[in-house]
Amino acid sequence: MTEDREPLATLSTRALRVDYPIFGGTAAAVRGVSLSVGAHECLGVVGESGSGKTQLFMAVMGLLPSGAQVSGSALFQDGEILGLPPDQLNRIRGSKLAMVFQDPMTSLTPHLKIGMQLAEILVHHRGLSWRDAERAALSALDRVHIPDPRRRLKQYPHELSGGMRQRVMIGMSLLCEPALVIADEPTSALDVTVQARILELLRELRTQTGISIVLISHDLAVVASLADRIAVMYAGRVVESAPAAELLRGARHPYSALLMQCVPDFHRARTERMPFLAGQAPGAAEPERGCAFAPRCPRSTERCTHERPALVAVHSGAEVACHHPLT
Amino acid sequence: MARRRLLANPGARISLGIILALVALAVIGPWLNPNRVETLDWSFIAADPGIAHAHWFGTDRLGRDLYVRTLAGARVSMIVGLVASAVSLSLGLMYGAIAGYVGGRTDDVMMRLVEILGGLPLIFFVIFLTVVFGRNEYLLFVSIGAVGWLTLARIVRGQALSIRRQEYIEAAIASGAGTARIICRHVLPNVIGPVIVYATLTIPQIILLESFLSFLGLGIQEPRASLGTLIAEGAGEMEAAPWILLGPGVFLTLLLVCLNVFGDRLRDAFDAGTRR
Amino acid sequence: MLRYFLKRLGGAIPTLFIIVTLSFLLVRIAPGGPFDQEKSLPPEILANLQSAYGLDQPLWVQYTRYLGSLLHGDFGPSFRYKDFTVTELIGQGLPVTAEIGSAALILALSLGMLVGILAALRHDRPADYTVMTLAVVGIAVPSFVVLPLLGLLFGIYVRWLPVAGWEPGSIRHLILPIVALTLPPLAYVARMTRASLLDVLQRPFIRTAFSMGLPLHTVILRHALRPALIPVAGYLAPAVASIMTGSLVVESIAGLPGVGRYLVQGALNRDYTLVLGMVILYSVVLIGMGLVVDLLYAWLDPRVRFER
Secondary structure: OOOOOOOOOEEEEEEEEEEEEEOOOOEEEEEOOOOOOOOEEEEEOOOOOOOHHHHHHHHHHHHOOOOOEEEEEEEEEEEHHHOOOOOHHHHHHHHOEEEEOOOOOOOOOOOHHHHHHHHHHHHHHHOOHHHHHHHHHHHHHHHHOOOOOOHHHHOOOOHHHHHHHHHHHHHHHOOOOOOOEEOOOOOOOOOOOHHHHHHHHHHHHHHHHOOOEEEEEEEHHHHHHHOEEEEEOOOOEEEEEEEEHHHHHHHOHHHHHHHHOOOOEEEEEEHHHHHOOOOOOOOOOOOOOOOHHHOOOOOOHHHHHHOOOOOEEEEEEEEEEOOOOOO | OOOHHHOOOHHHHHHHHHHHHHHHHHHHHHHHOHHHHOHHHHHHOOOOOOOOOOOOOOOOOOOHHHHHHHHHHHHHHHHHHHHHHHHHHHHHHHHHHHHHHHOOOHHHHHHHHHHHHHOOOHHHHHHHHHHHOOOHHHHHHHHHHHHOHHHHHHHHHHHHHHHHHHHHHHHHHHOOOOOOOOOOOOOHHHHHHHHHHHHHHHHHHHHHHHHHHHHHHOOOOOOOOOOOHHHHHHHHHHOOOOOOOOOOHHHEEEEEHHHHHHHHHHHHHHHHHHHH | HHHHHHHHHHHHHHHHHHHHHHHHHHHHHHHOOOOOOOOOHHHHHHHHHHHOOOOOOHOOOOHHHHHHHHHOOOOEEOOOOOOOOOHHHHHHHHHHHHHHHHHHHHHHHHHOOOOHHHHHHHHHOOOHHHHHHHHHHHHOHHHHHHHHHHHHHHHHHHHOOOOOOOOOOOOHHHHHHHHHHHHHHHHHHHHHHHHHHHHHOOOOHHHHHHHHHOOOOHHHHHHHHHOHHHHHHHHHHHHOOOOOOHHHHHHHHOOOOOHHHHHHHHHHHHHHHHHHHHHHHHHHHHHHHHHHHHHHHHOHHHHHHOOO
16 A cells, blocks of 8 residues: 555646637636645635636536536546546545535525435435434534534525525535535625634634635635635636735735735724725636736736736745736 | 517528418419319319319318318418407407506406416317307407407506506606506507517417317308318318318418417517516 | 415315306306207297206306205206216216326326426437427427327328227227327427426536536436426416317317317307306316415425415
8 A cells, every 4th residue: 555645735726727618719717727725725715706716616626517618637636637527526526525605595405405415415425324324414514513403404495594504515515524625705695793603613624624625705804814825816817826824914916915905904094095996807708918917007017018927936835927026 | 679689580580481471372372273262163072182173282072172262261260360369469458557557456356357267278268158159250259369368468467567666657647647548658558569479479379279169160160161170171081081181280280380489489589688 | 284285275265166156157147048959949848948947046046056056066967968967977978088188197297397308408409409399399289180180190091090989998099189188288398397497407506416426317306306397387287278178179089988078069059057067177177286286386395385
């Protein structure tokens, strides 16, 4: 038994592209992204809507509609996951690799009881009997701190609140003890107080189980509380990635810096103006010409409009794609 | 506009083309053939279709030319379809507009009635009316038309309800316009869209209903023909003279299928338009 | 659940009541009587007949009498077939009609759903287009055209199946009529299932099910099918109505001694009690279907059960 050491990275993508055919040609939702998540690591992925952060991981999970053209590579536990035939993909999804989605209100099947939706996963992946699976479902609900779980198992999704539904989704993703959980905006649809509790739950689960997490959000504050490393995406590409503490102390890419300033901070004086980002991110259908952020960037120069900056390592563990980084 | 989108669709074009061709055939067709509808050509009883003896669709048991008869029957069916649809649509329009505009208890009562009447299939009501009032042909028009207004009434009522809340209605009321006037001037013109779509789908339904009744012997009576009676005749003669069935059968089938396809495409085009 | 059902039942009874009353009034108010068709009868005999059938009583007496007998399942005597009561006639014909009707309904639903599901899975591919075009034809072509044509094809040209006629216990005679009855609702169900399934497959909870590694057949059968069938359940009552209507024609053409043929005969003969009885029978069936559909909705979508 030689393969005892853990894989170097649980998930690593290389030049992953997602294109959609449209009238005049193609629209590129993801324009070549290479990033990786290590074992026990939490990677935060930040970006505005349209930056491609969701599309990227939907591609990894194989959940994109049939019209999508995915190219590049994504290695999960050293195995290529893109383009896997359905039965092999289904052995990985839901067991070793799981995803939690943004909208708990609509992400659970309305006509099936909670217990059933949890149990069927175990029955399918682990071959448990329905009774054993229900028992395991019970402890899964316990784990995510749902009160009175026995009663909840027999209820339908619409009988639970949004926060509880999200807990159920998280519990669902952990049922088979995955190596990696991708959480796509897990708190965006919830109240602020509930948000905090969900993040707290994620933190606790991470300490307990040591799984890797990818936390996707448009809100840097959410990501900052949990992530070990942060990757910032803009217009389908990664523009910066660094260890969280480093990024939060001083971002290198102008876009990341502006995002930092947008995080409301009680300590700042109330009279200070929030920075305002004029213009819009380029859409997927627009062809790239130079740096995608140049039109809105306070530091852009002539060079930025012709030449697209490559993602360059600043030191091991941090990279930036900018001709005029901040540090 | 929606018209362009509609005409671009091949299904719509083909079906519209066929419909127009059939109508043209029904109107002009008989002139191309020397036979008359009532003529009994005893030298060719139940004859096979052929060119030589000018009986293109053959003849029936009484020696009547089927080509001319089929087209005559087609005319009758189409006219009944149009007239009865017109009756039905006007009724549904007025009923729905009043119910939707006036609202309140009136609306409740009117719609409850529609619900109850809608619970039964049209056929039974028409048959019932036929039993009660006898096999009067003019009654046929009215009874078919009077029964098909239900769905349109519902649609128009829904539209009227939302139009009523618009501001220009309030302005009209404020300027002293009477209810009837408002309904005619403002509500009706704005519900034309769905009415047109529904009309194209109602016409085949009504033609079907008429053919159905005529087939059963409860509609158009001899010696006048409608596609329904001709098909009934043909069904009876199937073993000996199958062509009696085929002419009117194919005509009716084509007409109904194309009307339905066209109506479908029209509805799709309108739906896509309103969604935008 | 029980409460929901009782509430629905409570709503159905007034409807039935109104239908019975309206029909009764219409018949009695109509010009002419059931005996007009016969050769002119001497007035005393006419008067005797009228009193024998209770037609000389004031309207409301007749009405209450009728309601009373209805509750006993007695629809009164047939005016035409003097030796039979309507109840007896219905009893004779109902089994045949019920047989072909339920066969057609079951076939239409099961085959229709199957075809619809397959078309949805092969969305935008040739199989999908063919199926949907055939569906439009199935919906548009009337049964009284289909049955003769089928009879022509299978009964005369190919000589596989009998064109018309009936023997007790014979299935061969029922095949073509059942096919003719099945086609329109089958086409409708197929179209509806396909559209509905395509819509449901776009929903977020389906994405969740796939992301959990569940195989396609599980996702479709356990997660997607029930919500997709909600519109189909709504079509159930119209489907029954369509089959009932079709049975009128089909039984007439094929010479089947079913209850639909009685309605047609009754209409042609102005046999009031028979027609009235048939209308009530059909209404009861339809209203019953409506209740079944309501129950079905509650099963398909649990949220409905909690409605107050």
